[in-house]
Amino acid sequence: xxxxxxxxxxxxxxxxxxxxxxxxxxxxxxxxxxxxxxxxxxxxxxxxxxxxxxxxxxxxxxxxxxxxxxxxxxxxxxxxxxxxxxxxxxxxxxxxxxxxxxxxxxxxxxxxxxxxxxxxxxxxxxxxxxxxxxxxxxxxxxxxxxxxxxxxxxxxxxxxxxxxxxxxxxxxxxxxxxxxxxxxxxxxxxxxxxxxxxxxxxxxxxxxxxxxxxxxxxxxxxxxxxxxxxxxxxxxxxxxxxxxxxxxxx
Amino acid sequence: xxxxxxxxxxxxxxxxxxxxxxxxxxxxxxxxxxxxxxxxxxxxxxxxxxxxxxxxxxxxxxxxxxxxxxxxxxxxxxxxxxxxxxxxxxxxxxxxxxxxxxxxxxxxxxxxxxxxxxxxxxxxxxxxxxxxxxxxxxxxxxxxxxxxxxxxxxxxxxxxxxxxxxxxxxxxxxxxxxxxxxxxxxxxxxxxxxxxxxxxxxxxxxxxxxxxxxxxxxxxxxxxxxxxxxxxxxxxxxxxxxxxxxxxxx
Numbered sequence: 141x142x143x144x145x146x147x148x149x150x151x152x153x154x155x156x157x158x159x160x161x162x163x164x165x166x167x168x169x170x171x172x173x174x175x176x177x178x179x180x181x182x183x184x185x186x187x188x189x190x191x192x193x194x195x196x197x198x199x200x201x202x203x204x205x206x207x208x209x210x211x212x213x214x215x216x217x218x219x220x221x222x223x224x225x226x227x228x229x230x231x232x233x234x235x236x237x238x239x240x241x242x243x244x245x246x247x248x249x250x251x252x253x254x255x256x257x258x259x260x261x262x263x264x265x266x267x268x269x270x271x272x273x274x275x276x277x278x279x280x281x282x283x284x285x286x287x288x289x290x291x292x293x294x295x296x297x298x299x300x301x302x303x304x305x306x307x308x309x310x311x312x313x314x315x316x317x318x319x320x321x322x323x324x325x326x327x328x329x330x331x332x333x334x335x336x337x338x339x340x341x342x343x344x345x346x347x348x349x350x351x352x353x354x355x356x357x358x359x360x361x362x363x364x365x366x367x368x369x370x371x372x373x374x375x376x377x378x379x380x381x382x383x384x385x386x387x388x389x390x
Numbered sequence: 391x392x393x394x395x396x397x398x399x400x401x402x403x404x405x406x407x408x409x410x411x412x413x414x415x416x417x418x419x420x421x422x423x424x425x426x427x428x429x430x431x432x433x434x435x436x437x438x439x440x441x442x443x444x445x446x447x448x449x450x451x452x453x454x455x456x457x458x459x460x461x462x463x464x465x466x467x468x469x470x471x472x473x474x475x476x477x478x479x480x481x482x483x484x485x486x487x488x489x490x491x492x493x494x495x496x497x498x499x500x501x502x503x504x505x506x507x508x509x510x511x512x513x514x515x516x517x518x519x520x521x522x523x524x525x526x527x528x529x530x531x532x533x534x535x536x537x538x539x540x541x542x543x544x545x546x547x548x549x550x551x552x553x554x555x556x557x558x559x560x561x562x563x564x565x566x567x568x569x570x571x572x573x574x575x576x577x578x579x580x581x582x583x584x585x586x587x588x589x590x591x592x593x594x595x596x597x598x599x600x601x602x603x604x605x606x607x608x609x610x611x612x613x614x615x616x617x618x619x620x621x622x623x624x625x626x627x628x629x630x631x632x633x634x635x636x637x638x639x640x
Contacts, residue, residue: 155638196542198635216634221548231539234557247549287543294547 142208144330145170145193145223145298150202152188158200162188166202166356168349170298175324176332177341177362180351181377186334187228189351190300193332194225206297221248224296228303228334230287232275240275240286244293253293260289263319265312280307285316292323301333305340313337317344338378342366350374443505451505455512459484462520469527472639473628476527483621484519487613491515500605511606514585518570518610519617526566526618527625531639533558533565534629541636551630559626563618570614574607583607 151164162185170176178186191197193204195216204211211219233240245252261267264285269278278286284307291299301320305313317340323329332349335341341348341362348365350358352373360370369375403425410417442450463481470476492512494500501507534541537558544554577583578600585606589599629637 194546195633196546196635198631198633211633217548217550220546224548225546227539227543227546229539231543233540233543243544243547247544247547247553291547 141172142205143169144172144174145204145206146208147193147204148202150189150192150199150204152185152192152197152199161354163351163354163356164201166351168356168359170330170332172330173324173328174330174347175345176330176347176349177345178332178334178349178351179336179338179341179377180357182336184351184354186351187302189356190225190302190332190334193298194223194300195219196225221294222297223300224291224294224298225300226288226291226302226304228306230280230283230307232278232283232286235275236272237269237275237278237286238271240290241271241293243290248294250293250295257289257293260292260319263315263322264289265315281309281312284308285312288316288319295327296329298330298332301331303334303336305335305337313340320344338366350377352377439505439509442509446505451508454509455488455516458513458516459488462516462523466520466523466527469524470531470625470628473527473625476625476628479621479624479628480523480527483523483617483624484516486620487519487616488512488515490616491609491613495605495609510585511609514606515609515613519613522566522570522614522617523621525569526562526621529565530559530562530622530625533562534636538636545634545636551627551634554636555626555629559622563622566618567611567614570610574611577603577607 146169148167149164150166152162154160154162166189178189180186188197192199195204195211206214206219206222233243241257242252244250258267261269266282266285269282269286275283275286284304288301288304299320305316308316320331321344324331331344333341333344335344345362348358348360348362349356350360350365350369350371350373352358352371358365358370358374360374365374366378369378403421406421407418409415410421438454442454459481462484463477466484467477467480470480492508492515495511496503496508501511534555541554541558545551583603583606586599586603589602590596629639631637
């Protein structure tokens with residue numbers, strides 16, 4: 141059985157300056173039901189990698205395959221229905237909260253499952269939200285959670301989550317984690333989750349991908365990564381004062 | 391106007407030259423070139439029109455209209471710099487607008503099928519379509535940059551190119567039509583339009599001149615709508631790559 145998602149030898153330079161390498165020789169595979177935490181210092185190209193995997197950006201070199209089929213042979217609309225990117229900066233579409241939640245229904249004629257929406261909203265701590273409210277008036281954290289639920293309603297095979305709890309307080313961030321863990325259990329959705337919160341990475345992933353030195357340096361089971369990382373750079377990353385402090389809390 | 395009276399108008403140029411020399415603006419050369427070009431271009435147009443009016447041959451009329459469309463398309467297409475094939479799309483939008491407007495005006499016998507009517511009214515229609523096309527391209531470019539997040543959010547939810555820019559297109563079409571609609575609201579109050587003024591100076595009955603001006607103003611709103619809607623439909627796909635990524639065009 142082919143991997144759910146595979147990518148080989150991806151290379152990407154900074155936009156507008158091809159000589160400035162962002163990353164190269166980036167290869168990886170996501171099996172069905174895999175949950176990956178994508179870690180690394182800022183500027184390593186983690187968000188760009190997610191955007192490339194969702195076909196929003198093009199790599200300079202390399203190939204991506206979904207269940208063994210190259211992205212060149214799949215209609216990008218079908219690809220994105222299967223591989224959904226949730227951005228760090230949640231963007232609300234014009235209209236009400238409900239209009240936003242109905243986006244997938246309008247785009248693909250997928251039935252709007254109102255009980256499911258209510259359940260997801262409650263799990264995300266948004267049970268009291270006014271669905272008729274203008275989505276642009278929501279707080280940053282509310283927008284982020286509505287955007288996540290909007291994407292879940294697409295029922296993609298893979299979710300690419302780009303620091304989706306960055307604008308949430310701790311309790312709401314944990315609610316979102318629990319929501320996604322339950323969703324993963326029920327739907328089997330594969331996930332690649334970019335986060336800077338190591339505790340969160342430890343909770344939500346089975347495997348850690350670590351980016352450094354312009355490449356995907358390490359792919360290690362989560363427990364092992366935090367106990368015995370394979371590379372010196374990952375060790376240094378975990379030992380940074382900020383990260384060490386966070387890990388001590390766990 | 392007698393040739394003597396016309397020659398006196400050189401006084402206006404001399405005043406401008408004197409101001410330029412006095413204030414050390416350094417515009418004397420440009421003023422001289424502009425004066426000579428304007429005089430030669432207008433005199434040539436006068437002779438060409440005289441020839442075409444006398445011959446009344448449809449081919450000459452078509453050649454003049456084609457020339458107008460080529461110049462107008464080249465000018466408006468500059469606003470879509472970086473978009474592949476934009477010249478043709480602008481040319482098609484302007485030509486279709488001209489064809490439809492003339493078809494209606496001649497078909498409904500609103501104007502007579504003579505070069506005296508067809509050429510000036512075509513010039514005004516094409517000129518207006520050129521301005522609207524340029525405004526649309528300018529606005530669309532600005533709106534796409536500003537709404538990149540919104541467009542990519544829709545793309546990541548599996549939207550088609552058209553659906554992802556639909557709202558942006560609507561906003562840009564509206565913006566490009568506003569000057570024409572505003573002009574219609576204030577015509578006669580703020581400014582006396584050129585054609586009406588020209589007819590009155592040439593000795594036409596002011597009420598007759600106003601009738602033609604109403605025709606032009608109404609035709610302009612319709613041509614603005616046709617040009618911008620057609621151009622938006624023809625050009626939106628140029629903002630996307632073949633595999634449906636939103637281009638970055640400076």
